Amino acid sequence: MADLTTDFLGIKSPNPFWLASAPPTDKEYNVRRAFEAGWGGVVWKTLGSEGPPVVNVNGPRYGAIYGADRRLLGLNNIELITDRPLEVNLEEITRVKADYPDRAMIVSLMVPCEEQAWKDILPRVAATGADGIELNFGCPHGMSERGMGAAVGQVPEYIEMVTRWCKQYYDKPVIVKLTPNITDVRKPAAAAMRGGADAVSLINTINSITSVNLDTMSPEPSIDGKGSHGGYCGPAVKPIAMSMVSEIARNPETHGLPISGIGGVTTWRDAAEFISLGCGNVQVCTAAMTYGFKIVDEMKSGLSQWMDEKGYTSVEEVVGRAVPNVTDWQYLNLNYVAKAKINQDDCIKCGRCYAACEDTSHQAIAMSQDRTFTVIDEECVACNLCVDVCPVENCITMEAMQPGEVDPRTGKVVEKEYANWTTHPNNPGAVAAE
Amino acid sequence: MSSPMTPGIAAARLPEDTLAKNFTDLHAPLAPHEAAVAADRCYFCHDAPCVTACPTDIDIPLFIRQISTGTPEAAAKTIFDQNILGGMCARVCPTEDLCEQACVRELAEGKPVEIGRLQRHATDTLMAKQRHPYDRAPETGKKVAVVGAGPAGLACAHRLAMHGHDVTIYDAEAKAGGLNEFGIAAYKSTDDFAAREVDWLLGIGGITIKTGMRLGAELKMDDLVGCFPAVFLGVGLGGVNALRSAGEDKDGVRDAVGFIKDLRQASDLTALPVGRDVVVIGGGMTAIDAAVQSKLLGAQNVTIAYRRGRNAMSASTYEQDLAASKGVRLMFNAQPVAIHGNGAVREIELEHTSDDGTGLKGTGETIRLAADQVFKAIGQTLTTDGGLELEGRKIAVTGAGRTSRAGVWAGGDCASGGDDLTVTAVAEGRDAAMDIHATLMGSK
Ligand SMILES: Cc1cc2nc3c(=O)[nH]c(=O)nc-3n(C[C@H](O)[C@H](O)[C@H](O)COP(=O)(O)OP(=O)(O)OC[C@H]3O[C@@H](n4cnc5c(N)ncnc54)[C@H](O)[C@@H]3O)c2cc1C
Ligand SMILES: Cc1cc2nc3c(=O)[nH]c(=O)nc-3n(C[C@H](O)[C@H](O)[C@H](O)COP(=O)(O)O)c2cc1C
Ligand code: SF4
Ligand code: SF4
Ligand code: SF4
Numbered sequence A: 001m002a003d004l005t006t007d008f009l010g011i012k013s014p015n016p017f018w019l020a021s022a023p024p025t026d027k028e029y030n031v032r033r034a035f036e037a038g039w040g041g042v043v044w045k046t047l048g049s050e051g052p053p054v055v056n057v058n059g060p061r062y063g064a065i066y067g068a069d070r071r072l073l074g075l076n077n078i079e080l081i082t083d084r085p086l087e088v089n090l091e092e093i094t095r096v097k098a099d100y101p102d103r104a105m106i107v108s109l110m111v112p113c114e115e116q117a118w119k120d121i122l123p124r125v126a127a128t129g130a131d132g133i134e135l136n137f138g139c140p141h142g143m144s145e146r147g148m149g150a151a152v153g154q155v156p157e158y159i160e161m162v163t164r165w166c167k168q169y170y171d172k173p174v175i176v177k178l179t180p181n182i183t184d185v186r187k188p189a190a191a192a193m194r195g196g197a198d199a200v201s202l203i204n205t206i207n208s209i210t211s212v213n214l215d216t217m218s219p220e221p222s223i224d225g226k227g228s229h230g231g232y233c234g235p236a237v238k239p240i241a242m243s244m245v246s247e248i249a250r251n252p253e254t255h256g257l258p259i260s261g262i263g264g265v266t267t268w269r270d271a272a273e274f275i276s277l278g279c280g281n282v283q284v285c286t287a288a289m290t291y292g293f294k295i296v297d298e299m300k301s302g303l304s305q306w307m308d309e310k311g312y313t314s315v316e317e318v319v320g321r322a323v324p325n326v327t328d329w330q331y332l333n334l335n336y337v338a339k340a341k342i343n344q345d346d347c348i349k350c351g352r353c354y355a356a357c358e359d360t361s362h363q364a365i366a367m368s369q370d371r372t373f374t375v376i377d378e379e380c381v382a383c384n385l386c387v388d389v390c391p392v393e394n395c396i397t398m399e400a401m402q403p404g405e406v407d408p409r410t411g412k413v414v415e416k417e418y419a420n421w422t423t424h425p426n427n428p429g430a431v432a433a434e
Numbered sequence B: 001m002s003s004p005m006t007p008g009i010a011a012a013r014l015p016e017d018t019l020a021k022n023f024t025d026l027h028a029p030l031a032p033h034e035a036a037v038a039a040d041r042c043y044f045c046h047d048a049p050c051v052t053a054c055p056t057d058i059d060i061p062l063f064i065r066q067i068s069t070g071t072p073e074a075a076a077k078t079i080f081d082q083n084i085l086g087g088m089c090a091r092v093c094p095t096e097d098l099c100e101q102a103c104v105r106e107l108a109e110g111k112p113v114e115i116g117r118l119q120r121h122a123t124d125t126l127m128a129k130q131r132h133p134y135d136r137a138p139e140t141g142k143k144v145a146v147v148g149a150g151p152a153g154l155a156c157a158h159r160l161a162m163h164g165h166d167v168t169i170y171d172a173e174a175k176a177g178g179l180n181e182f183g184i185a186a187y188k189s190t191d192d193f194a195a196r197e198v199d200w201l202l203g204i205g206g207i208t209i210k211t212g213m214r215l216g217a218e219l220k221m222d223d224l225v226g227c228f229p230a231v232f233l234g235v236g237l238g239g240v241n242a243l244r245s246a247g248e249d250k251d252g253v254r255d256a257v258g259f260i261k262d263l264r265q266a267s268d269l270t271a272l273p274v275g276r277d278v279v280v281i282g283g284g285m286t287a288i289d290a291a292v293q294s295k296l297l298g299a300q301n302v303t304i305a306y307r308r309g310r311n312a313m314s315a316s317t318y319e320q321d322l323a324a325s326k327g328v329r330l331m332f333n334a335q336p337v338a339i340h341g342n343g344a345v346r347e348i349e350l351e352h353t354s355d356d357g358t359g360l361k362g363t364g365e366t367i368r369l370a371a372d373q374v375f376k377a378i379g380q381t382l383t384t385d386g387g388l389e390l391e392g393r394k395i396a397v398t399g400a401g402r403t404s405r406a407g408v409w410a411g412g413d414c415a416s417g418g419d420d421l422t423v424t425a426v427a428e429g430r431d432a433a434m435d436i437h438a439t440l441m442g443s444k
Helices: A028-037 A086-099 A115-126 A156-169 A186-194 A235-250 A268-276 A286-291 A295-310 A352-360 A385-389 B016-022 B032-040 B049-053 B060-068 B072-082 B086-092 B104-109 B115-129 B151-162 B193-202 B221-227 B256-265 B285-297 B317-325 B422-440
Strands: A006-008 A011-013 A017-019 A041-047 A062-066 A072-077 A104-109 A132-136 A174-177 A199-202 A206-208 A211-213 A218-220 A230-233 A259-262 A279-284 A338-342 A365-367 A373-375 A396-400 B143-147 B166-171 B207-211 B230-233 B253-255 B277-281 B301-305 B329-331 B334-340 B347-355 B360-370 B373-376 B408-410
Touching (some): A006 A279, A011 A104, A017 A295, A028 A041, A028 A086, A041 A086, A072 A235, A072 A286, A086 A115, A156 A186, A174 A186, A186 A235, A199 A235, A230 A235, A235 A259, A235 A268, A268 A279, A268 A295, A279 A295, A286 A295, A295 B060, A295 B072, A338 A385, B016 B285, B032 B115, B049 B060, B060 B072, B072 B086, B072 B115, B086 B193, B115 B193, B143 B151, B143 B221, B151 B166, B151 B193, B151 B422, B221 B230, B253 B256, B256 B285, B256 B373, B277 B285, B285 B317, B285 B373, B301 B360, B334 B360
Parallel strands (some): A017 A041, A017 A279, A104 A132, A199 A259, A259 A279, B143 B166, B143 B230, B230 B408, B253 B373, B277 B301, B277 B373
Antiparallel strands (some): A062 A072, A206 A230, A211 A218, A338 A396, A365 A373, B334 B347
């Protein structure tokens, strides 16, 4: 069993799986049970300032998108930050941290964009003994209308300013949680770094409407006939989150800034992927909300098995391994040529590859009278669409052509040398290859 | 070569390749694609009913999820943590009465998640890849005797060895495995799986098996208790009940378990004789197995005669259907009264029965069936009670297999409580081991 212990910003946890700030971490009862179930740490549900807490709607707050067999792929919510009094939360945090000293305890905060507000709350958070704070600059609904959450997260200058206050009035690690509801995530990340953030975490939820009730003509989840956009999360957002993570990881300005990866982590593999893209750990919300705390068992066993198989002895060793391979399109090797190949033993003759290729792509799959499907190498551009639509995993594979072979589509010999768009003759801005 | 029509008891009724086909896996192993699709159907239920229904409490939702995330080896560990004979159980458990009956998708769609086959997929994957997945704790220097190398004894021995104890298993037979080796239907344990599993299990170290040692003959209970601070009995039910009908001693009349044992040990199925007209007396798993395997060997007519009605039959509906699908005739409310024949059996005479609520009675009406072979499958009994107190016809136990004698535990078929199933034997052996461990280490 590989060692899953992680050290993120000096905060140790027995594994890299933390629960993200959300309902699973909203109270002592939940967090204790989460720790008993084996989670490495939690980011407590976002706290607001002293005074009357926010109120939530009293009707449905979630909407969902399903895959086959009603598998939950995406969840959207219109929940706000904690609706329980600050004092109660702080007392609970203190008690739980004292009882679970080996687990990471991070307190998520969202208070108005005024120095005094932060000055007031930070000492009280420090008194709980928690290991660090996470600034919620991400919540896309309800709070941003009040000038908090995503409203701050969309303005890099505010992020920098608030982060600086936090570093000034709090002496443990400060993590800045980023909103994806922005065009270029590198900007807020860089701002956080300038403000002195120890790390960024991302993503928070994405503005979304999951469905419209066509009888009442109101978006879901609808409250008394009206709906509001909510925050989208779950497996469906993982690709967006990973892209954003990789942008920050490979941006020279923020390269090396620790990242806590969030967004759709559901299995060990998701976690390994986030980690390979530069995350020091991952946070999970929807998977726990869908399957319960026990889901972490699979994440731990799977990550550990995979690390053993690959010979990695610590999570640290995996962090950022894939980052050097994330590049811009223009640097991809245009001399790499592949062809789709259908394994006839695995093929169940459904014809989906044919429909996809014939109707919408390159007419590169032939269908015989007896429903045998074969790739026409003369036409195949290796787009991968057939692979993606085939219901049988690994039935269609992409086979790389070897240098020296002739690509039957272009009639050209496959070159051994790497060559990209920047030097391609069709590129008006091409520079001569050195 | 003979044929199914050849009268009497004859070998080679079917050609070799037909026999080989007949005795391959009842449920073929899942191919990777099939496993992925089957695993995808699991809902990862909370406090899952399938787990409650598994006598060894395997964390089924977890192992299925581990399969679907591409780590069947981790899935196998989840299984073996609870049930070290998870490989055999995946093949022989009557899942239709256990985990799969409880699966919520049985309720929803009448099609449970295929837990048994997924379990086999995981355990086969690990066993093919890795010798033995557990490390033994440092040696404790404590010695334990286990009598019986069936599933109960093996599970007990493994758990004890894992905790660092030094285990000696004694078995009366020349081979370990108990009914896994000698009793389970051949199409459930193919490719010598029982023996391969025992070898793999012994990979833990710290277990010595001594065969040809029978308690009550070569071995004495008092000696064992004198030499070992803890003794576990997993001797099963080796005895067979008598039919008590006239003519029972005729040639061609034998115990079903003996026949199955010969079949399981046969290196060449074409050399194994079977009758043309076979009648099996009984209503349990053994009756079904004897009947089905007779049919698969090429018997022309095979009848199971059971003295009660269909609902009282202990063989599950699934097993009854299996037998029917292989061409076995199921006859209900028929009890044997006489076996006819001159030296060898030629006919069996059965009396119809009825039960009006005051107990089963013969109606006086009889019929005769042609029979050149009759198998008795009317229940097994203890071969030795080791001088322990009994409850009914089994060794009385309380808690985790504690018998009436201090320092002696029992589990599996020979002990009171629980169904006579491989998986129950494993659970009882494992739990007794934990109790023995606690006792030896002085925490109890
Ligand atoms: C024909 C048949 C088919 C079956 N099919 C299934 C099935 O499909 N699924 C299922 O779950 N269950 C099945 N069962 C039941 C299952 O095999 C038993 O419940 C299980 O094997 C019990 O395990 P055990 O360890 O208690 O006993 P056993 O498997 O009977 O093992 C007892 C061991 O003790 C040894 N022994 C006995 N007496 C002595 C002695 N005096 N001294 C030393 N050693 C001794 C024996 O040689 C044997 O190795 C079947 C049973 C039979 C008879
Ligand atoms: C119901 C709900 C409430 C949430 N509340 C908060 C919150 O209070 N503070 C916060 O920083 N993020 C909040 N989030 C966002 C999650 O922490 C997380 O960033 C997001 O759900 C993406 O991760 P996932 O795909 O694993 O769910 C909430 C998410 C959900 C579903
Ligand atoms: S999940 Fe619980 S609180 Fe929410 S609607 Fe269902 S029962 Fe009510
Ligand atoms: S999509 Fe896959 S399974 Fe279907 S015909 Fe094409 S190759 Fe065969
Ligand atoms: S009951 Fe069925 S669906 Fe639920 S966890 Fe068990 S196998 Fe999966």
